[in-house]
Amino acid sequence: MAAKYILAIDQGTTSTRAIVFDSAGHPAASAQKELPQIFPKPGWVEHDPEEIWRATV
Numbered sequence: 001m002a003a004k005y006i007l008a009i010d011q012g013t014t015s016t017r018a019i020v021f022d023s024a025g026h027p028a029a030s031a032q033k034e035l036p037q038i039f040p041k042p043g044w045v046e047h048d049p050e051e052i053w054r055a056t057v
Helices: 049-056
Strands: 005-011 015-022 027-034
Touching (some): 005 049
Antiparallel strands (some): 005 015, 015 027
């Protein structure tokens, strides 16, 4: 029988993180990709959705 895993993706303000858990709930692998922030005016922050997509897939 093939091993089963769960992928969790966390999209935060400064990065996209992913963790793969095995069937017992133990972390098997993880990765993180920093995201550039865009500040169009004081007090605002934006992210490029294409950049988020590329960081996730």
